[in-house]
Amino acid sequence: MDVSNIIESLKLIKPEIAVSASLILVLIFDLIFHKDKKLIPYVALLGLFATGYFVIHQFGTTGFGFATKSTFKAFGMVTVDSFGTFFKLLILISAVLVLFFSSFSDEIKKTTDRLGEYYVLIFGMILGMFLMVSATDFLLIYLSMELLSLSSYVLAGFTKLRDRNSEASLKYVIYGSVSSGLMLFGISIIYGLTGSTNLYVINSLIQSPQINVLALSFALILVMAGMGFKISAAPFHFWTPDVYEGSPITITAFLSVASKAAGFGLLIRFIKTGFAAMTLNNGYWMLNPIFDWKLIIVILAILTMTLGNFSALWQNNLKRMLAYSSIAHAGYLLLGLAVFSNQGIAAILIYFFVYMLMNLGAFLIVMLIADKLGSEDVDDYDGLGYTSPFLGISLAVFLVSLTGLPPTAGFIGKLYIFSALIDAKMFVVAVIGVLNSVVSLYYYIRVLKHMYLVKPKIQPVEIIPGLSQKFLVLLLVVPVLFFGIYFSPIVELAKNCVVLLGF
Amino acid sequence: MNNIPIEYYLILSALMFAVGITGVLIRRNAIVVFMSIELMLNSANLSLVTFSSYLGNSIGQIFVFFVMTVAAAEAAVGLAIIIAIFRNKLNVNIDEINIFKW
Amino acid sequence: MTLYDIIFYLFALITIGSAMLVVTTKNIVHAAFALLLTFFGVAGIYVLLAADFLAIVQIMVYVGGILVLIIFGVMLTNKITSVEIKTGTLNVLTASIVIGVFMGLVVSIMVWTGWYSMPAPIPATTAYGLGETLISDYALIFELLAMLLLIALVGAASIARREKESL
Numbered sequence: 001m002d003v004s005n006i007i008e009s010l011k012l013i014k015p016e017i018a019v020s021a022s023l024i025l026v027l028i029f030d031l032i033f034h035k036d037k038k039l040i041p042y043v044a045l046l047g048l049f050a051t052g053y054f055v056i057h058q059f060g061t062t063g064f065g066f067a068t069k070s071t072f073k074a075f076g077m078v079t080v081d082s083f084g085t086f087f088k089l090l091i092l093i094s095a096v097l098v099l100f101f102s103s104f105s106d107e108i109k110k111t112t113d114r115l116g117e118y119y120v121l122i123f124g125m126i127l128g129m130f131l132m133v134s135a136t137d138f139l140l141i142y143l144s145m146e147l148l149s150l151s152s153y154v155l156a157g158f159t160k161l162r163d164r165n166s167e168a169s170l171k172y173v174i175y176g177s178v179s180s181g182l183m184l185f186g187i188s189i190i191y192g193l194t195g196s197t198n199l200y201v202i203n204s205l206i207q208s209p210q211i212n213v214l215a216l217s218f219a220l221i222l223v224m225a226g227m228g229f230k231i232s233a234a235p236f237h238f239w240t241p242d243v244y245e246g247s248p249i250t251i252t253a254f255l256s257v258a259s260k261a262a263g264f265g266l267l268i269r270f271i272k273t274g275f276a277a278m279t280l281n282n283g284y285w286m287l288n289p290i291f292d293w294k295l296i297i298v299i300l301a302i303l304t305m306t307l308g309n310f311s312a313l314w315q316n317n318l319k320r321m322l323a324y325s326s327i328a329h330a331g332y333l334l335l336g337l338a339v340f341s342n343q344g345i346a347a348i349l350i351y352f353f354v355y356m357l358m359n360l361g362a363f364l365i366v367m368l369i370a371d372k373l374g375s376e377d378v379d380d381y382d383g384l385g386y387t388s389p390f391l392g393i394s395l396a397v398f399l400v401s402l403t404g405l406p407p408t409a410g411f412i413g414k415l416y417i418f419s420a421l422i423d424a425k426m427f428v429v430a431v432i433g434v435l436n437s438v439v440s441l442y443y444y445i446r447v448l449k450h451m452y453l454v455k456p457k458i459q460p461v462e463i464i465p466g467l468s469q470k471f472l473v474l475l476l477v478v479p480v481l482f483f484g485i486y487f488s489p490i491v492e493l494a495k496n497c498v499v500l501l502g503f
Numbered sequence: 504m505n506n507i508p509i510e511y512y513l514i515l516s517a518l519m520f521a522v523g524i525t526g527v528l529i530r531r532n533a534i535v536v537f538m539s540i541e542l543m544l545n546s547a548n549l550s551l552v553t554f555s556s557y558l559g560n561s562i563g564q565i566f567v568f569f570v571m572t573v574a575a576a577e578a579a580v581g582l583a584i585i586i587a588i589f590r591n592k593l594n595v596n597i598d599e600i601n602i603f604k605w
Numbered sequence: 606m607t608l609y610d611i612i613f614y615l616f617a618l619i620t621i622g623s624a625m626l627v628v629t630t631k632n633i634v635h636a637a638f639a640l641l642l643t644f645f646g647v648a649g650i651y652v653l654l655a656a657d658f659l660a661i662v663q664i665m666v667y668v669g670g671i672l673v674l675i676i677f678g679v680m681l682t683n684k685i686t687s688v689e690i691k692t693g694t695l696n697v698l699t700a701s702i703v704i705g706v707f708m709g710l711v712v713s714i715m716v717w718t719g720w721y722s723m724p725a726p727i728p729a730t731t732a733y734g735l736g737e738t739l740i741s742d743y744a745l746i747f748e749l750l751a752m753l754l755l756i757a758l759v760g761a762a763s764i765a766r767r768e769k770e771s772l
Contacts, residue, residue: 006744013745020752027759068742077745117763124756131749139566139746146573147753153580154760157587169764170588173581174536178527181543184570185520188547188563192513192554192720197562212718218710507613512650513715515617519624519643521708526628528700534678538627538640541671545647556654558721561734564656565743568735571666572750576757578671582678583765589682 009065012080014054015088016130022047023123030116037115041103044119048096051126055088062501064136068198075200077137079273079501086349086497087133087265090356091258095126097360098254100472106371107159107248118158122254124151129258133265136273138187138197141266142180145230148262149176152255156247168246175239176229183226189219199273200502206290207277217291224296227270230263233334234304237327241311244323249370252319253363256326257356264333264352268345271337273502283342284424297338302432305331309439318366318376321443322359325402328440329355335433336417342498344420349494351413354401354483358410361476362398365391368473372463378447383456385448388463390470392451394477399444401480404437409483416491512553519546533585537578544574613653620646637676644668658732 010017022044029043059082067076099122102108108118128148135141153176157169191197193216194205206216228236244252271293276285287293308328315321333355336348368391369384370376385392401410414437421430465473483490519542526539548567555563623642630636644667651660739747 002741006741009745023752023755027755066742066745114763114766117759120759121756121763124752124760127752139562139569139743140749142566143569143573143746143749143753146577147749147756150576150580150753150760151756153584154764157584157764167588170533170581170584173577173584174527174533174540177537177540177577177581178543181523181540181547184544184547185550187566188550188554189714191551191563191566192558193718195554195558195560195562195721197566210719210721212714215714215718218714506607507610507653509720510716511613511617512654513720514712515621515650517708517711517715518621520711521704522621522624522628524707525700525704528704529697530628532633534633534675534682535627535636537678538636538675541640541667541675542624542627542643545643545667549647549650552651552654552656552659554720556656561731561738564659564731564735565738567656567659568662568739569746569750571662573753575666575670575674576753578674579757579761580764582674583761585678586681587764 005067009067009076009078012061012063012065013078015051015058016127018047018051018054019123019127019130022051023120023127026116026119026123030120034116037112040115040119041099044123045096045099047123048092048099052089052092052096055085055092058085058088061085062499064501075136075198077140077198078131078134079136079269080134081501082497082499083269083345083349084134084265086494087261087352088130090261090352091126091129091133094254094257094261094356094360095122097364097472097476098122098250098258101250101253101360101364101367104371104469104472105248105250105367108250111159114158118155121151121155121158124148125155125254125259129262132262133269135266136199136269138191138199141270142184142187145183145226145266146180148230148259149180152251152259155251156243156255158251159248168243171246172239172243179226179229179236182222186219186222186226189215190223193219199270203274203276203288203502206275206288211290213290220291221296223270224300227263227267228300231260231267231330231333232304232327233300233330234307234327237304237307237330240327241320241323244326245317245320249319249363249367252323253360253367256322256363257359260326260330261352261356264337264348268337268348269500269502271340272500276340276502279342279502285340285342287340294338294340297334298426298429301331301334301338302429303331304328304334305433305436309436309443312440312443315443316378318378318381318447321378321447322362322366325440325443326359328436329359329402331436332414332417332433335429336420338429339420339424339426341420341424343423344417345498345500346491346494347413347416347420349497350416350487350490353490353494354409354413354480357476357480357483358398358401358408361473361480362395362402364473364476365395365398368465368469369463372461378450381447381450382454383451383460384463385451387460390473391463391465394473395451396448397477397480399447401484403441403444405441407481407484409480409487411484412487412490509553509557513550516546516550516553519543519549534582537581537585541574541578544570609653612649616646616649616653619643620650633679634676637672637679640675641668641672644672656731658730658735 026044062081064076065078125148128144131144135144153169153173156172194202232240275288277288278286305328308324312321312324333348336344401408404410404414418430523539523542551563551567620643623639626639627636648660648663
């Protein structure tokens with residue numbers, strides 16, 4: 001690859017360059033103004049907005065970057081298309097929201113002298129996620145996943161004043177390293193079978209009959225371990241509850257939305273680029289028959305949502321309950337993937353957009369309450385609905401939306417997922433999904449019961465959020481309600497964004 | 504010239520990988536678990552280099568170069584976390600790290 | 606049996622034997638030294654596979670970097686030599702069944718798959734070719750690696766630093 005080719009490719013990764021530049025800028029800023037850390041959040045926010053400008057500019061752009069000599073001319077290791085750009089936008093919006101959360105969080109305020117590192121690592125996570133959703137080469141996939149992992153290991157144990165945080169991050173590191181080791185071994189087998197790490201090349205090579213099916217399937221299962229870890233799909237979900245409970249709540253929120261989005265972006269692109277022979281006119285993908293992706297994904301989806309929902313039933317800690325609920329949501333999202341059609345992908349994009357709003361909202365309320373109450377236990381929420389009506393009603397909206405009841409946006413997300421399933425004639429799977437939603441109703445409503453119906457033993461604390469906090473909550477509540485009624489904008493956006501480069 | 508069949512190298516790599524997994528499953532000491540993870544990475548590296556050498560292309564070797572760097576970074580972060588935990592435990596005098604259910 | 610074969614078996618034996626020692630020995634310092642031997646054994650195999658540059662990097666990064674880090678970790682936490690992270694391990698029977706099945710699967714895949722292998726010409730030295738590829742074809746990955754190391758540096762320093770407010 002010559003220099004002009006590299007320069008041409010650089011134009012495709014402007015958002016990533018902006019993220020890297022902001023990362024270094026924050027780091028330098030932190031070094032120069034180490035006495036006064038007040039300005040750092042603003043610098044970080046500026047960096048995010050600059051990145052956002054490039055991301056929005058990228059909508060509609062398609063192309064391959066960084067093609068190597070050994071691959072076909074056109075296919076590179078970075079693929080830019082609207083699908084990836086949608087996920088980048090999603091990651092960016094949640095990053096901006098998490099930045100605001102951090103400025104309110106008491107946990108983060110206690111660590112002011114390390115605030116610079118906090119933002120640097122968040123930018124590290126964003127860089128990793130951006131590259132994950134556009135990676136079409138195993139080298140880039142592995143490296144961007146590690147970039148995301150390394151930053152999140154540290155952030156999970158960032159506020160180590162309470163010692164449970166460090167333990168969360170130790171568990172995270174060990175599970176993460178093991179799963180990336182498994183994935184690496186799988187990649188090495190695929191490389192041995194095909195002689196390439198580029199997904200496009202692999203796609204064209206595995207259609208030949210000489211490929212050993214057993215070895216390929218084994219390798220793919222190992223690779224799935226790495227990706228399943230990132231989206232916390234069962235049986236690779238063990239880390240999720242502990243890490244979510246132990247991390248600072250802002251990081252939990254970020255992990256549960258952005259990191260999961262990046263994992264899904266990667267997984268969908270991996271299957272589409274690596275294994276789809278062609279896309280039929282009605283939007284369904286024709287997958288290579290060499291590996292039964294449909295079976296694997298359906299099993300994973302059912303396992304994930306059932307395990308997530310049933311484990312959530314017994315949780316008293318709200319953070320832990322939301323962790324299990326996010327596992328269950330990963331299951332619903334996998335259902336959308338199991339259809340293997342453009343319609344299913346559109347449903348996933350819609351669901352993710354809605355999931356971002358409602359999940360971040362729920363975490364925000366839990367954080368605001370925990371800052372005052374000092375507890376995330378559901379028993380301490382008794383009677384809170386009356387003393388703090390604003391937070392109570394907002395939390396109720398988010399939880400109803402997470403259950404998937406109308407008139408909230410969560411209903412729209414579930415509706416599109418299930419209608420995609422029914423369109424593909426996967427009725428049994430759809431029924432299991434609906435039954436799972438019914439189970440989830442129990443534990444979401446339990447929180448509301450504690451807030452409104454249980455008589456408190458002691459007089460509950462009155463929590464009055466500040467003006468800016470109220471504004472932030474409204475910023476999330478209003479769209480959840482609004483998109484529940486008038487949802488055509490997101491549906492249109494999602495349908496325009498299912499442009500996935502591939503075969 | 505090299506006349507050892509490719510399978511010999513791969514079996515060596517597979518055995519090393521299994522040993523690494525064994526360590527992760529049966530050992531309880533965090534540092535030993537880290538060592539076992541390094542074994543797993545080394546075995547993946549070994550098979551990458553083997554394939555690279557027998558396929559006659561250099562992607563595998565480049566991959567190994569990157570994996571080594573990542574492994575170093577991962578070890579640094581992991582050990583920093585272990586040391587941080589150790590210090591916390593020392594301060595509060597708890598012998599066991601088990602706040603969560605495993 | 607040629608000299609080449611003998612060297613291969615020797616290194617393979619060193620590698621796998623010391624790897625087993627890492628996993629089984631009770632003494633954590635012995636485990637660290639066994640790991641040293643494993644890394645050397647793998648470096649030797651790399652030389653046999655005509656990957657001279659990687660063999661050197663293996664010794665420099667793994668032995669010179671990672672192993673030193675691990676030994677530091679052992680020394681700094683030696684007062685409770687066992688940083689226990691699991692309350693219970695798998696019992697021996699379950700673990701050996703899982704591992705046995707897994708090992709059988711991996712080994713049989715390695716043996717029975719008809720790997721494509723052609724007698725590639727061995728270049729005199731790999732460093733030149735690798736270096737050229739690194740800064741041309743894989744320039745993006747190379748730069749990304751720099752970011753990753755920066756992140757690791759910031760992260761490790763941030764987490765291992767003694768906290769003012771906690772003491």
